[in-house]
Amino acid sequence: EEIHMPETSPPPQPSCASVDLQGDSSLQVEISDAVSERDKVKFTVQTKSCLPHFAQTEFSVVRQHEEFIWLHDAYVENEEYAGLIIPPAPPRPDFEASREKLQKLGEGDSSVTREEFAKMKQELEAEYLAIFKKTVAMHEVFLQRLAAHPTLRRDHNFFVFLEYGQDLSVRGKNRKELLGGFLRNIVKSADEALITGMSGLKEVDDFFEHERTFLLEYHTRIRDACLRADRVMRAHKCLADDYIPISAALSSLGTQEVNQLRTSFLKLAELFERLRKLEGRVASDEDLKLSDMLRYYMRDSQAAKDLLYRRLRALADYENANKALDKARTRNREVRPAESHQQLCCQRFERLSDSAKQELMDFKSRRVSSFRKNLIELAELELKHAKASTLILRNTLVALKGEP
Amino acid sequence: MAAEREPPPLGDGKPTDFEDLEDGEDLFTSTVSTLESSPSSPEPASLPAEDISANSNGPKPAEVVLDDDREDLFAEATEEVSLDSPEREPILSSEPSPAVTPVTPTTLIAPRIESKSMSAPVIFDRSREEIEEAANGDIFDIEIGVSDPEKVGDGMNAYMAYRVTTKTSLSMFSKSEFSVKRRFSDFLGLHSKLASKYLHVGYIVPPAPEKSIVGMTKVKVGKEDSSSTEFVEKRRAALERYLQRTVKHPTLLQDPDLRQFLESSELPRAVNTQALSGAGILRMVNKAADAVNKMTIKMNESDAWFEEKQQQFENLDQQLRKLHVSVEALVCHRKELSANTAAFAKSAAMLELLSDYIRLIAAVKGVFDHRMKCWQKWEDAQITLLKKREAEAKMMVANKPDKIQQAKNEIREEIEEWEAKVQQGERDFEQISKTIRKEVGRFEKERVKDFKTVIIKYLESLVQTQQQLIKYWEAFLPEAKAIA
DSSP, rough: OOOOOOOSSHHHHHHHHTTTOOOOOOOOEEEEEEEEETTEEEEEEEEOOTTTSSSEEEEEEEEEEEHHHHHHHHHHHOOGGGGGGOHHHHHHHHHHHHHHHHHHHHOOOOEEEEHHHHHHHHHHHHHHEEEEEHHHHHHHHHHHHHHHSSGGGOOOHHHHHHHOOOOOOOOOOOOHHHHHHHHHHHHHHHHHHHHHHHHHOOOOHHHHHHHHHHHHHHHHHHHHHEEEEEHHHHHHHHHHHHHHHHHHHHHHHHOOOOHHHHHEEEEEHHHHHHHHHHHHHHHHHHHIIIIIIIHHHHHHHHHHHHHHHHHHHHHHHHHHHHHHHHHHHHHHHHHHHHHHHHHHHHHHHHHHHHHHHEEEEEHHHHHHHHHHHHHHHHHHHHHHHHHHHHHHHHOOOOOHHOOO | GGGGSGGGGGTTSSOGGGGGGGHHHHHHHHHHHHTTTTTTSSOOOOOOOOGOOOOOSSHHHHHHHHHHHHHHHOOOOOOHHHHTTHHHHHHHHOOOGGGTTOOOOOOOOOHHHHHHHGTTOOOOOOHHHHHHHHHHHHHHOOEEEEEEEEEEEEEGGOOEEEEEEEEEOOOTOOSEEEEEEEHHHHHHHHHHHHHHGGGGGGOOOOOOOOOOOHHHHHHHOOOOSHHHHHHHHHHHHHHHHHHHHHSSSSSTOOOOOHHHHHSSSSSOOTTTTTTTTTHHHHHHHHHHHHHHHHHHHHOOOOHHHHHHHHHHHHHHHHHHHHHHHHHHHHHHHHHHHHHHHOOOTHHHHHHHHOOOOOOOHHHHHHHHHHHHHHHHHHHEEEEEHHHHHHHHHHHHOOOTTTTTTHHHHHHHHHHHHHHHHHHHHHHHHHHHHHHHHHHHHHHHHHHHHHHHHHHHHHHHHHHHHHHHHHHHHHHHHHHHHOOO
């Protein structure tokens, strides 16, 4: 099936408007359209820019998920950006679960009435659409952060990504590459452990010491919170879905009754239908404002951790270079190369430290303002829904009690 | 046989006390006569109908009846069984089944014996008037509470004892407030007695809570975890609801077994409620035979009301089951949600109500079935009578001088007997139909009240939850705003 983002409606706000982007209009990127085909999603990336580099002021290309990953990896592997937090890559679009559910529904369950079936189908379709919108938003936010960053936006690969009309011929990683990537991660963590255990390696800067401890803790906690929020959100969703058969059963009970219970049942059926919609909205709000935000910051904090690791690596290298220089000096052999190597390491380290500091402070303020905004919005929405629920519950109670 | 037709005196020209209580009295006669009409009863004991005076309200008359008619009853039971379906006989005869070693045949008869004390409910006391009045005026001055579950004993012989407290101003009770300790099997025993007495004449007897081997084993073994406390609490609540429903029924309230259950400090242990008792197996077989019978009885339903009602209950049953399944899912998910957000799950109460009603409706259906069986008996009696008459006619025509006189007499007697049976069958059928109509009316009223009450309570609890939510989020909002 193909699902198109409606062209006429305004571009969707990034669902995790958790990213506070600088209002710099010299390079504006957005995903103006997206199509879901079979198991691929094709994003239309539209750029508006007055930068001299580009041939036109407005242009768009079609990109797939793999190309986003390629871009992200290109940034990560680039030494120049070692001192920066690279925006986390968007997660792969995953419609599996939703598709499975739709299929199961299609297989049919004879005990389900036509109305129930229609409602359930509607719910599932809405779910599918929601997942779709989210994945578009994630991909968009990734690009927008890059576009907003003073250094990252100037990357050559980024320009190619935005402008090159043809397919970037970036195939998905084959098994060997995936494995390689996986191994690299293991090596990285092992390395990190080694470095920290290295004797003589002193963290010279309190700021970083503090940041490191904080980030490690933070990352674990936020990952936990994210999982729990997901569970809560899912439970709310299940609850909302539960109301469908209940409402239907009450409805048929009501139509059958010949006594006073008739109106009661019918009113109840209506009530549950409304509650269902509310509950569903609670679930989706929680999803957007809380779960998504937590997830995003989980990834972002991982990116920050990566930055710290790189800096630490640089520090270790610097330390090693120092030791090597000392050795060279005592032996009075190859002092020159040792000196220049040490210089290089020192410079690198300092460069990284400076930019890292800036990045981390930006990260913090970004994080804080995003949490603040989302939590406020979440609280306000929850209140709104709770009040609405109370209202319809009260109305139904009045109606029920009023009858003989 | 004619001698046994004595009980009818109870019917006509009776002291005024009896007047309001026609139904009860009829009930009595019908049961009694059914017992008598078994041709195979060895010693037709004359029913001490005279003993049943208007003013006695103790179990005394019942006791007398007990001794005299023990064999009668047992014979009657066998007889009735063979009348209905040959399959049942073998089971009954091999009764002392291994599963219930201490149970002797006499104990097994116990339920039936007690049915004899049907005489007791027809205790034409002023208390009955009181109750009827109260029922009509909707002020039922009796409150039952089940509380304080207590574990008694250890290991696999352990059981939970519950305190049953009664508060009442009805004069038929000796005190206005009293309590006793009962265990689960006592409740089951009570239900079994009430069911055997009243179901087959058309009263909707509320079903007892279900046994749960798993649940109980956990409690016995001594697991002090939340699931076993939850189980005990659920059971306690179910037992309370069961008693409250039973007590609300004006006829059942008068039953001496019920009163004994509520009042007496010592209760004979109900043994045939063990999970795999012989009586239990018999019940199962009976149920199966019933199902077969239902399919084969083609009743000529002349009364549209019954047909309509039966259909209605069938539909209701289906709908409730469906709803029950959905609400179960809801409860499950609410539990999940509450586990994840530490809130409170309240839809469980709805669930309780629904499962109660599903079982109540099964009882209702049972009552309708009994009516059908009653009708069938009547039909059979009519058919037999017809055959006998034919036989007589044939005999008249044939010319066999020798045995003719004796045979004629015999056949004459048989015809008379069957005529009586037909009449009785008809009366029974009408009686049960009448009773069922009343019962269904009462049941419906109760149902409406019950459902409404629970629904309102549930909705109110939902409102409360939402308000709590509002409170918390309102408290949280300023905190969120203060994030910096």
